[in-house]
Amino acid sequence: MAIRPEEITNIIKDKIEHFQTKADLSEVGTVIQVGDGIARVYGLNQVKASELVDFGNGVKGMAMNLEYDNVGCVLMGSDDLVHEGGTVKRTGEVISIPVGDGIIGRVVDPLGRPLDGKGDIKADKNMPLDIVAPGIVERQPVKQPLQTGLKAIDALVPIGKGQRELIIGDRQTGKTAIAIDAIINQKNLPADQRCLCIYVAVGQKNSTVAQVVQTLTDFGAMEYTTVVAATAADPASMLYIAPYAGCAIGEYFMWKGKDVLIVYDDLSKHAQAYRQMSLLLRRPPGREAYPGDVFYLHSRLLERACKLSNENGGGSLTALPIIETQANDVSAYIPTNVISITDGQIYLESSLFLSGVKPAVNVGLSVSRVGGSAQRKTMRKVAGTLRIDMSQYQELEGFAQFGSELDKESQRQIERGKRMKELLKQDQYKPLRLSQEVLALYAGVHGYTDGIAVEQVRAYEEQLLAWAGTSKKDLMQELDAATELTEDLAHKLDSALDEFKTVFNHK
Amino acid sequence: MKSADRILARRYARAFDALSKDGAQADARFKALQQALQALRAADAYMRDPAVASADKAAFVQQVLQDDEAVTGFVCVLIMAKRYYLLPAAAEEAGHLLDERLGRVRARVQSAFELTDAQKARVQEALSSFSGKQAVAQYQTDASLLGGLRVRMGDVLIDGTLKGQFEKLKQELTK
Ligand SMILES: Nc1ncnc2c1ncn2[C@@H]1O[C@H](COP(=O)(O)OP(=O)(O)O)[C@@H](O)[C@H]1O
Ligand SMILES: [Mg+2]
Numbered sequence: 001m002a003i004r005p006e007e008i009t010n011i012i013k014d015k016i017e018h019f020q021t022k023a024d025l026s027e028v029g030t031v032i033q034v035g036d037g038i039a040r041v042y043g044l045n046q047v048k049a050s051e052l053v054d055f056g057n058g059v060k061g062m063a064m065n066l067e068y069d070n071v072g073c074v075l076m077g078s079d080d081l082v083h084e085g086g087t088v089k090r091t092g093e094v095i096s097i098p099v100g101d102g103i104i105g106r107v108v109d110p111l112g113r114p115l116d117g118k119g120d121i122k123a124d125k126n127m128p129l130d131i132v133a134p135g136i137v138e139r140q141p142v143k144q145p146l147q148t149g150l151k152a153i154d155a156l157v158p159i160g161k162g163q164r165e166l167i168i169g170d171r172q173t174g175k176t177a178i179a180i181d182a183i184i185n186q187k188n189l190p191a192d193q194r195c196l197c198i199y200v201a202v203g204q205k206n207s208t209v210a211q212v213v214q215t216l217t218d219f220g221a222m223e224y225t226t227v228v229a230a231t232a233a234d235p236a237s238m239l240y241i242a243p244y245a246g247c248a249i250g251e252y253f254m255w256k257g258k259d260v261l262i263v264y265d266d267l268s269k270h271a272q273a274y275r276q277m278s279l280l281l282r283r284p285p286g287r288e289a290y291p292g293d294v295f296y297l298h299s300r301l302l303e304r305a306c307k308l309s310n311e312n313g314g315g316s317l318t319a320l321p322i323i324e325t326q327a328n329d330v331s332a333y334i335p336t337n338v339i340s341i342t343d344g345q346i347y348l349e350s351s352l353f354l355s356g357v358k359p360a361v362n363v364g365l366s367v368s369r370v371g372g373s374a375q376r377k378t379m380r381k382v383a384g385t386l387r388i389d390m391s392q393y394q395e396l397e398g399f400a401q402f403g404s405e406l407d408k409e410s411q412r413q414i415e416r417g418k419r420m421k422e423l424l425k426q427d428q429y430k431p432l433r434l435s436q437e438v439l440a441l442y443a444g445v446h447g448y449t450d451g452i453a454v455e456q457v458r459a460y461e462e463q464l465l466a467w468a469g470t471s472k473k474d475l476m477q478e479l480d481a482a483t484e485l486t487e488d489l490a491h492k493l494d495s496a497l498d499e500f501k502t503v504f505n506h507k
Numbered sequence: 508m509k510s511a512d513r514i515l516a517r518r519y520a521r522a523f524d525a526l527s528k529d530g531a532q533a534d535a536r537f538k539a540l541q542q543a544l545q546a547l548r549a550a551d552a553y554m555r556d557p558a559v560a561s562a563d564k565a566a567f568v569q570q571v572l573q574d575d576e577a578v579t580g581f582v583c584v585l586i587m588a589k590r591y592y593l594l595p596a597a598a599e600e601a602g603h604l605l606d607e608r609l610g611r612v613r614a615r616v617q618s619a620f621e622l623t624d625a626q627k628a629r630v631q632e633a634l635s636s637f638s639g640k641q642a643v644a645q646y647q648t649d650a651s652l653l654g655g656l657r658v659r660m661g662d663v664l665i666d667g668t669l670k671g672q673f674e675k676l677k678q679e680l681t682k
Binding site: 012015016019021022023024025026027028029032042043044045046068069070087089 | 513514517655656659661662663664665666667671672675676679680
């Protein structure tokens, strides 16, 4: 783009002409102490809780503690630029983030400043970060499925649009992977079912966030995704506001009638950042040194996920918060809090992950409390049988380990279970279409894999899906669109699977 | 100063203020307190010496300050509580309390040049009507302001200086 000097001159001339030369009236206070990202301010008597204050030099802060003789503020920038005795101004505003269609595809910090070097973001309006969640009458029940493209999740812990489903597990168990796959999978969906996605990175390494952005770009998923990043190098205050910023962006699109998927990766670090701030502000510590209101910290965030009523445009905001546990301890403070706030959890286990079950979903402990009613009927039909197969298998697995004699039926169930377990495995970055998921699981629950060696099951699945994709296009399309697994459709599936028997190539 | 100290200083100041029956007495006492502060400044090293017993310091203060009993008592109480270091802050707080009592408000007026008496009177009047209280202005000059006035009155900052306007224009243009 060519820049013409006279144009710039005109803009500046215009700005100078319209410049207001009125005296500036502001309410101010004086910094009496600063350090560790916290400033104590004397004065500012009229300041409101959570109000944005200006420390000058481009550093903003938020009034957190309104005390008898001073105001405790958290700084949104470097505390090197704030000095004792410096002047602090009220702004009369709460923290907000500029939003607009232009924010899609961008990487921003929690104040909406671009981090991707792609220039300014054109904004329609400013959304305050902390909004009261929509009330009961403004909502409707969750009833549309949100496809993650992961068999284990879409079948056994189905997620509905507007739901809050926790992803919980130790480090390196594939939590982020599940969320990223769910985002990538949106590309597979028809435009009317596709969600806009927001990935909020809290307290992660810069390199990890860069990697996620790269992955999303490589899979063409940045077209409909916004990344909000507050990394480990940022002040705790930025980590604290990051999820609210992401949520505000999501709400903007939700109120425009869009479906939005938001991932908070992760809320453990969010709680830790809040704990750091609270302790430095000298708020009393409670269990695990977290402040007393840490439950509200997450409940007010996750409550904002919802499915709006049709009068309100019918948009939705689906939240996938992530919690990292220590040594599988789900009874620690933050995990129990978030488990009780969400509508279910996907429980990932490192022992499963290490034994090759990926995604490492513990099927027995994972639940979805509202997604079941939103599940597509075709999927629900196969999932119902699958669930029974899996639970029978888990029950019998224990006996089998003792080497005890089992009757024929039990042996059959164990063999079936082993194959189903294989079928639920899935590689990273390979989310499947609904039709593919249903076909693979249908083959399993209807015994088509029973005659195949356990180690061959994944090869069977891979070949089956490839074959169906080329030779059975119509059937797959029908399956994708079908709302019910009719007898006719089941019949077609059966005959296709019979046909495939001759095609399958044992390795 | 730690914020806890500030709270403490305010508490002592409040007690000192409560000793006076009316505005006139409070005013006189405050003046005496300021004189005492002035007088004790010369003996600062002695007063803050931890090796000197509190009782000795109190006796010394009683000798030096003889005019107002309340002031002497106030300083001695601080000494006996080992909080003599709070005295300047407490005196400052006492000043605020006195202003409140008398319906006064202090203002710091900065300008690039020395104001004429007529201008000062106008500023005083404008500030009084703005705050609804009697404004007591203290004037300073600061050539870097270039022109106009900057007033700090309690929590309010009114910036009408050329420097401030340029600053704002700069922000506007670099946005
Ligand atoms: N389904 C999968 N198949 C193969 N590898 C996986 C799968 N899911 C995750 N991984 C790998 O496991 C590692 C940890 O995954 P990640 O999602 O970063 O874990 P977490 O977020 O729980 O720390 C990554 O290297 C990732 O590539
Ligand atoms: Mg992760």
